[in-house]
Each structure stands twice: as structure tokens, then as C-alpha cells.
Amino acid sequence: NTYQIIAPLMVSCIISVLLAGWLKKESIYTDKLVRRGINIRRGQDINILKNIPVKSIVRSDILTLPETATLSEIIQKMLSNTYQELFIVNAQNEYRGHLSWKYLARIARDETELENLVVAADIARTDIPTVFENDHLDLVMNLFARYGVEELPVIARNGRPLLIGSVHQKDVIEAYNREIQKIDLAGSISGIARTTASEKTVKLSGDVHLHEIEIPRHLIGKTIRETDIRKRYQVQIVLIKRTGSEQSEHTPQASIFPDPDYRFDSGDHLLVLGSDAALRKFQENRTD
The missing domain is CATH 3.10.580.10 (CBS-domain)
Incomplete structure (x- = not known):
């Protein structure tokens, strides 16, 4: 019949909550939103139109x-x-x-x-x-x-x-709806990539695969428009995961949709769609 255990129990609970929050920032309720590219702490998508x-x-x-x-x-x-x-x-x-x-x-x-x-x-x-x-x-x-x-x-x-x-x-x-679709698609693709993080490849159909690769050196500093990747290599860039030096507070999402004027950075990872042969040609900078 003693209440002396309550104080240390409360302290241990507080420490546990703080430690859990430090180890894993998201809860089971916000983790799904983060996978879709929605950062509720920044208020990034509370108003997409901004x-x-x-x-x-x-x-x-x-x-x-x-x-x-x-x-x-x-x-x-x-x-x-x-x-x-x-x-x-x-x-x-x-x-x-x-x-x-x-x-x-x-x-x-x-x-x-x-x-x-x-x-x-x-x-x-x-x-x-x-x-x-x-x-x-x-x-x-x-x-x-x-x-x-x-x-x-x-x-x-x-x-x-x-x-x-x-x-x-x-x-x-229409612009708002397009941005919502981009976020949903980006989140879905990011989810697929995370579930296959160990292999970095998802087979879709036949010889067509979804690959996650590091940015090839020959692309660093160039834009998607300049490289014309789809025509030269028969590879489609689906998503860009930004971890390079250009990432800042103005680009809070880790995954973004490819824009023709986007300039590749040294830390970027690409989620690309294509055959194994096309991917090898793309990584080796071959156009034969």
C-alpha cells in the first residue's frame, strides 16, 4: 500500500516517450502520411496552393x-x-x-x-x-x-x-488536383521502393522493372531536358529522391516528381522504369 513507486514510474514513462520519439519521429498515425510525402510538421501540404x-x-x-x-x-x-x-x-x-x-x-x-x-x-x-x-x-x-x-x-x-x-x-x-495526384503517386512509388529496399528492384511485367539507382556521374549538374534520357536510353525517370547539397528548407520532401528543368545533384537517387538492358546502357552512358 505504498505510492512511492509512482514517481519513478512516471519518470521512466517520460524517458521512454522521449527516447521513442528520438528513435522514430513518426507515430503509426503519421507514418502513412509521410510515406505519401506529406510533412504535417512543416504544414507543407495543408495548403498545396501556396x-x-x-x-x-x-x-x-x-x-x-x-x-x-x-x-x-x-x-x-x-x-x-x-x-x-x-x-x-x-x-x-x-x-x-x-x-x-x-x-x-x-x-x-x-x-x-x-x-x-x-x-x-x-x-x-x-x-x-x-x-x-x-x-x-x-x-x-x-x-x-x-x-x-x-x-x-x-x-x-x-x-x-x-x-x-x-x-x-x-x-x-486543375492545378491543385494535379499536385494531389503527384503526391499520391510519389507516395505509392516510394512505398514500393521501401518494401524492396534490400533488392532495389521491383519486377512489373515481362522485362520491365522499377529500379532505384544512384545518380550516374555523367548526369550530375545537368537537367533532364538537356540529357533527354527517355529518348537516348529508353528509360523513364519516375521519381527523384533528393539527399544532395541542393536540398534545403524550400524542398522539404525527400521524393519529388521529375521536372524537365530539374538539375541533378550528386546525392540524388533515381527511381527509373525500364528493361535491364536499357538500365545498364543508361548507367554506363552508352547510346548504342
């Missing part, structure tokens, strides 16, 4: 009208196109305002009285914000929700509001 710039999905084929266009010309222009929104510019292509079918519907009833009196500059919405190419899509989605539009103007960041193009809500959603 990592996607506007310039990656900016549209250049937009509908514009001069600020001197009459109401009749505006309506005729929109009727002859499939665009739901257009942008008003001056003679120097500087952004002056925004118009949409929804907004014009309230004005179109009085077209016969106003068609020769009102010009685009008079009725264009100037409260719709603009975005820059380097802004992230998280900001864009918040603006869509706040202002009830489906398209926002993208302007140059040089002191003058030169209209570059637009960013559309549909494109933002």
Missing part, C-alpha cells in the same frame, strides 16, 4: 477591349465569343477594369438609351484586384471567393499595370 505560382497557369488568350468601346460594342464582342469575362485596357495595354456577363446583365436592359453615351471606362469594375505572376494560387482562390468572379487579371510587376493575361478558377482547381 507552393504553386500564378505564372504556371496564366492564360494569354484573353478577351480585351479598349476603354473607349461603347456599351453596344462590348455586348456584341461578348456575344461573338465564349468568354464570360473580359478586361478593359488603354492604348498602352494597361489594365483599366473588369467586366463580366453577370455584371453587364444589369446594364444591358438600358442599352438602347446608353449605347452611344456609355463607354467601357465608365462601367468597368475597378474594385476587382489584380495579381502578379509570382503570387501563389492560395491568394488567388481567396480573391475568387471574396469577389465572386471566375477570372482575375495578371499584370506585370514593373510599376505599370501592363496586362499579361489572366488566371481562371478552373485552372487553379
